[in-house]
Amino acid sequence: MEIAFLGMGLMGAPMAANCIKAGHDVVVYNRTPEKNEPLVKLGARAAATPAEAVRGRRMTLICVEASEDVEQVIFGENGIVHGMPQSGEPPFVVVDHSTISPIATEEFAKRLKNDFGALYLDAPVSGGTVGAQQGTLTVMCGGPLEAFERARPVLEAMATSITHIGTRNGDGQKAKIINQVVVAINCLATDEAVRLGQALGLDMDKVLSAITKGAAGSWSLQNLGPRWLAGDFEPGFRLRHLLKDLGYCSESIDHLEDKNAEYPAIWLALGIVARAVQAGYGDENIHAMEKIFE
Numbered sequence: 256m257e258i259a260f261l262g263m264g265l266m267g268a269p270m271a272a273n274c275i276k277a278g279h280d281v282v283v284y285n286r287t288p289e290k291n292e293p294l295v296k297l298g299a300r301a302a303a304t305p306a307e308a309v310r311g312r313r314m315t316l317i318c319v320e321a322s323e324d325v326e327q328v329i330f331g332e333n334g335i336v337h338g339m340p341q342s343g344e345p346p347f348v349v350v351d352h353s354t355i356s357p358i359a360t361e362e363f364a365k366r367l368k369n370d371f372g373a374l375y376l377d378a379p380v381s382g383g384t385v386g387a388q389q390g391t392l393t394v395m396c397g398g399p400l401e402a403f404e405r406a407r408p409v410l411e412a413m414a415t416s417i418t419h420i421g422t423r424n425g426d427g428q429k430a431k432i433i434n435q436v437v438v439a440i441n442c443l444a445t446d447e448a449v450r451l452g453q454a455l456g457l458d459m460d461k462v463l464s465a466i467t468k469g470a471a472g473s474w475s476l477q478n479l480g481p482r483w484l485a486g487d488f489e490p491g492f493r494l495r496h497l498l499k500d501l502g503y504c505s506e507s508i509d510h511l512e513d514k515n516a517e518y519p520a521i522w523l524a525l526g527i528v529a530r531a532v533q534a535g536y537g538d539e540n541i542h543a544m545e546k547i548f549e
């Protein structure tokens with residue numbers, strides 16, 4: 256397929272690379288142009304703006320950072336709406352892989368449909384940079400079935416678990432929020448368990464190897480526990496991005512009709528992550544959240 260791909264960050268670059276390797280014809284755009292170079296070596300063409308990237312194409316994928324960044328690459332000064340075809344068949348499809356607000360997502364989808372005749376699929380991913388490199392991501396999609404079916408061949412180049420969560424735009428982002436709640440609370444549990452084990456004088460390599468095979472086992476314990484012990488906080492998933500995602504979770508809870516609903520573990524995780532980002536650990540991997548207690 257002929258596609259554009261906007262955002263060559265830790266996730267977007269390997270995702271775009273897998274699209275190219277699967278035989279898709281890809282135009283890449285990144286705000287910092289140097290990050291396009293490895294993709295150009297793989298066979299992509301680089302564009303100077305999002306508008307230029309989508310010219311003559313009928314689909315774009317996006318993997319930038321937060322709601323306001325997605326808004327900028329779509330509707331901003333040099334955004335895709337200034338370059339994409341606004342008539343003819345099939346309709347233009349925007350696939351957003353960034354993790355952003357479900358509420359903003361609904362609004363972007365409405366604007367694209369009403370003002371530009373385009374379809375929108377929110378398609379946030381899980382699986383980290385390793386999943387992005389290996390093409391084994393999990394994708395959670397929200398939006399019209401037509402957009403999902405059109406995007407499927409490209410999604411298959413990047414992911415092994417692809418689910419159409421629902422036909423409402425925002426359903427994919429809501430599913431991603433649920434994913435992030437589990438990620439944040441599991442990470443907190445891992446950090447705290449390892450710190451306590453060390454304080455109790457245990458050989459934590461041995462303890463981790465024992466307990467990851469039992470009822471306590473989780474992706475977090477298996478992957479982040481050893482990294483805490485090794486002092487390895489190199490970012491795969493930045494802590495400030497987890498704070499962003501828990502912010503979208505908090506916004507979604509605020510929009511619930513039931514104002515008495517209680518989610519104490521979410522507030523605890525959010526508070527700790529916010530303090531850690533404030534303390535300067537935002538660009539480290541998420542398990543740096545408990546460094547503030549060291």
Ligand code: NAP
Nearest residue numbers: 262263264265266286287319320324353354383384491492
């Ligand atoms: P990253 O390495 O920080 O990259 C962010 C990308 O967004 C960069 O290409 C950046 O361009 C671009 N960008 C940010 N604001 C922009 C703007 N206003 N206009 C144009 N481009 C903009 O982040 P990442 O880890 O790839 O994450 C990308 C998204 O995927 C986030 O929403 C994140 O929450 C989500 N995600 C990440 C992971 C993970 O493990 N890392 C896993 C699942 C989901 P520059 O290069 O110019 O800065």
